[in-house]
Amino acid sequence: MERTLMAAAAHAALAQPWSWLLAPLSGADEHHIADWTAWHARLMVLGWGILLPLGALAARFFKIVPGQDWPAQLDNKAWWHAHRAMQYAGVLAMSAGLWLAWGTGGVRGAAAQLHAWLGWGLCIAGWAQVAGGLLRGGKGGPTDVRLRGDHYDMTRWRVGFERVHKSLGWLAIGVAAMTIVLGLAIADAPRWMAVVLVIWWSAFAAAFALLQRRGRCIDTYQAIWGPDAAHPGNRQPVVGWGVRRYTAAAWRARSGPP
Ligand code: HEM
Ligand code: HEM
Secondary structure, eight states: OHHHHHHHHHHHHHHOHHHHHHSBTTOOSOOOOOHHHHHHHHHHIIIIIIIHHHHHHHHHHOSSOTTOOTTTSOOOTHHHHHHHHHHHHHHHHHHHHHHHHTTOOOSOOHHHHHHHHHHHHHHHHHHHHHHHHHTSOOOOSTTSSSSOOTTTTTOHHHHHHHHHHHHHHHHHHHHHHHHHHHHHHHTTOBHHHHHHHHHHHHHHHHHHHHHHHTTOOBOHHHHHHOSOTTSGGGGSOOOSTTOBOOOHHHHHHOOSOO
16 A cells, blocks of 8 residues: 555656645645745745855865965965854844744644744854854964964863854754754645755765865864964864864875865
8 A cells, every 4th residue: 555655656756747846745735834934934944054054164164265375375264254244144044034933833733843942942052153153252373463362372261162163053053954854844845845955955965075075174273373383272182073283285285176
């Protein structure tokens, strides 16, 4: 019975791919959602599905941009501007999306309840990331007007910021992917949306893996001040998983394109 149903569904998908893709996930004939739901979904996907993950990718892998002659050229701020612009815009989209959904739920099923809890957790995480970023402390070092600073000295405050900001940020991005899937399910969204999202997240994961393998996740400290052991932070362990340090020669000899 089960197999005949699946075969019939596969047959329908192959015979009329467009109408299969346009139909809701449940296979129902009709699909209605309220305007607020559609805009809630668009804004949340824009924020947590696109801008925040891309901004995190920029912060992780583009501290040195392709073609930059590191360590002759230090402290390229491209990643910094990209990260702040995308994270602010992402958190703004998220906040508008929350405002649209807030208080709309009546009696909730289990999936909607879980979506609402995870969704609230993500909104709090998003705001906390902005607060953490703003409270990260001073910079200091030879590229600043003052030599002393939380980052140049790698104070406990700065180390704590890097630990919390990196782990909470990536954890939240993983939870966001699940929350979006739950959202699509409770809204019984058209199938093409789920298909596009699966392709998008797979491409994101593949880009992450490729850049990680190519050794592009360089320690922020080195990207800014170079590899010289005279800088205090270079004598401390790096913070976070998969973060690399290089000598000038090792960076130049790094195999492959960007
Ligand atoms: C005003 C807002 C923000 C500021 C000033 C800021 C600042 C920073 C800084 C300085 C770093 C580099 C840390 C390091 O490598 O030592 C960083 C990395 C990161 N940020 Fe933000 N951030 C902000 C908002 C956000 C938000 C909202 C998210 C939400 C997901 C986020 C996610 C991340 C992640 C995942 C990384 C780590 C990338 C890696 O693996 O190296 N940030 N951010
Ligand atoms: C990571 C992205 C998302 C976040 C952070 C998020 C967040 C939330 C939150 C916090 C609520 C509950 C609001 C309240 O307390 O009243 C909610 C409800 C809802 N969301 Fe999302 N959402 C996301 C993505 C989506 C998507 C992609 C869809 C649909 C395609 C969606 C559909 C809904 C629906 C239908 C409700 C109402 C549930 C009910 O009470 O019946 N959400 N969302």
